[in-house]
Amino acid sequence: MLLTYDQILEQLKEKGINLSYQRLKVxxxxxxxxxxxxxxxxxxxxxxxxxxxxxxxxxxxxxxLINAGLVREIPFKGRESCYDINLDPHGHxxxxxxxxxxxxxxxxxxxxxxxxxxFKIRDRDVYFKGVCSRCLSKI
Amino acid sequence: MLLTYDQILEQLKEKGINLSYQRLKVxxxxxxxxxxxxxxxxxxxxxxxxxxxxxxxxxxxxxxLINAGLVREIPFKGRESCYDINLDPHGHxxxxxxxxxxxxxxxxxxxxxxxxxxFKIRDRDVYFKGVCSRCLSKI
DNA sequence: TAATATATTTGTAATCATTACAAAGTTAAA
DNA sequence: TTTAACTTTGTAATGATTACAAATATATTA
Numbered sequence: 001m002l003l004t005y006d007q008i009l010e011q012l013k014e015k016g017i018n019l020s021y022q023r024l025k026v027x028x029x030x031x032x033x034x035x036x037x038x039x040x041x042x043x044x045x046x047x048x049x050x051x052x053x054x055x056x057x058x059x060x061x062x063x064x065l066i067n068a069g070l071v072r073e074i075p076f077k078g079r080e081s082c083y084d085i086n087l088d089p090h091g092h093x094x095x096x097x098x099x100x101x102x103x104x105x106x107x108x109x110x111x112x113x114x115x116x117x118x119f120k121i122r123d124r125d126v127y128f129k130g131v132c133s134r135c136l137s138k139i
Numbered sequence: 140m141l142l143t144y145d146q147i148l149e150q151l152k153e154k155g156i157n158l159s160y161q162r163l164k165v166x167x168x169x170x171x172x173x174x175x176x177x178x179x180x181x182x183x184x185x186x187x188x189x190x191x192x193x194x195x196x197x198x199x200x201x202x203x204l205i206n207a208g209l210v211r212e213i214p215f216k217g218r219e220s221c222y223d224i225n226l227d228p229h230g231h232x233x234x235x236x237x238x239x240x241x242x243x244x245x246x247x248x249x250x251x252x253x254x255x256x257x258f259k260i261r262d263r264d265v266y267f268k269g270v271c272s273r274c275l276s277k278i
Numbered sequence: 279t280a281a282t283a284t285a286t287t288t289g290t291a292a293t294c295a296t297t298a299c300a301a302a303g304t305t306a307a308a
Numbered sequence: 309t310t311t312a313a314c315t316t317t318g319t320a321a322t323g324a325t326t327a328c329a330a331a332t333a334t335a336t337t338a
Contacts, residue, residue: 020304020315039295054317059296075216080295093255104254111250111265115243116232118272125266126250133257159286159333178324193288198325219324 002088005031008070015068025050026061027085036074036082036092036101074101076127091126097135104128141227144170147209154207164189165200166224175213175221175231175240213240215266230265236274243267 003011008027012019019027029042037045039058047053062083065071074082076094082101084092089109093102108124142150147166151158158166168176168184176184178197186192201222204210213221215233221240223231228248232241247263 018305018314022316052317056297056318057316060316073216075214077212077214077220081216091250091252093258093260096261102254102258104252106250106252111230111245113230113243113245115241116267118275119232119241119267119269120275121232121267121269122235123266123268125264125268127262127264127266128255128258128260129262129264130258130260136257136259157285157334161287191288195289195326196287199287 002086003070008085011070012068017064017068022050022053022057023061023064026058027065030065030071030083030085034084034086036084038080038082040080042083074127076101076129089124091128093128093130093132095132095135096129097131100132102132141225142209147224150209151207156203156207161189161192161196162200162203165197166204169204169210169222169224173223173225175223177219177221179219181222213266215240215268228263230267232267232269232271234271234274235268236270239271241271 008031009019025046026042029037029045033041033045035041039055039062042058043053043055046058062071062073066073070085070087072084072087074084074092076082076092079094079099084103086103088105089107091104091106091108093104094100095102106126108126111124111126147170148158164185165181168181172180172184174180178194178201181197182192182194185197201210201212204224205212209224209226211223211226213223213231215221215231218233218238223242225242228246230243230245230247232243233239234241245265247265250263250265
């Protein structure tokens with residue numbers, strides 16, 4: 001379910017979301033830099049091309065993309081939120097040491113609990129913390 | 140692994156953590172009100188007994204208890220953090236409508252991913268969002 | 279017990295990511 | 309071309325949390 005760029009554009013069109021130059025560039029950045037960038041990183045990555053760019057625009061664009069269901073926010077506690085255009089169900093791991101966020105494959109839809117039988121579940125987030133293999137091997 | 144009150148006190152003693160009157164009252168409140176209270180709720184619940192109580196003290200106490208591994212922070216995005224003295228592995232569900240947080244039974248230790256084989260996992264958090272059964276039935 | 283050191287609490291101020299807002303700029307429609 | 313609708317931008321506000329230092333309480337030592 002990792003959409004191609006064209007599929008993303010198509011979905012936005014379907015939902016009646018206009019893509020201004022700035023919005024297109026933000027989308028582009030997310031698509032080409034699938035490293036869970038922060039608003040700051042997106043800003044720094046684009047401000048050379050768009051010198052007038054404002055962070056408010058990035059926040060605004062991200063909100064639109066999130067509401068359209070095309071981007072997911074990763075709000076690890078104690079750090080800026082990161083943004084993920086990969087909508088495959090998966091978990092996120094944040095390394096205590098290098099602070100990097102890793103995707104890990106897991107089908108969150110398989111997580112069932114009797115306690116939620118009569119609940120309507122909209123979002124399933126799995127956040128792990130610890131030390132990544134790279135940092136472990138450095139010790 | 141839901142500790143009794145005495146077991147909690149014992150663990151704190153073992154770890155050399157003093158329990159002042161304020162800290163004891165915060166611990167008490169968490170133990171008696173297992174509703175995932177916020178700092179605000181803890182404050183309002185205790186300020187009548189301890190008129191000089193400061194929120195800083197509550198934050199400070201919670202940090203101590205978290206570091207001692209006796210309390211868990213539940214940082215749902217877009218709302219104050221909640222605090223949970225129930226250390227049984229379980230997930231948390233936040234209702235979009237009534238904003239209440241529900242525990243649900245799930246053994247988070249069973250969530251395995253090949254991608255994390257060489258990672259050291261310290262914390263496993265499962266956060267679901269949606270609408271709870273009570274709010275669904277109100278519609 | 280008194281004196282001293284240590285720990286804790288408290289209130290205020292600072293922090294910082296995010297949001298609110300309104301003016302300026304852009305694009306589309308009539 | 310005029311008007312309306314949308315988008316961007318910069319600044320100011322927000323609000324939970326943290327930093328900090330003075331005040332208070334507790335423990336230790338002589």
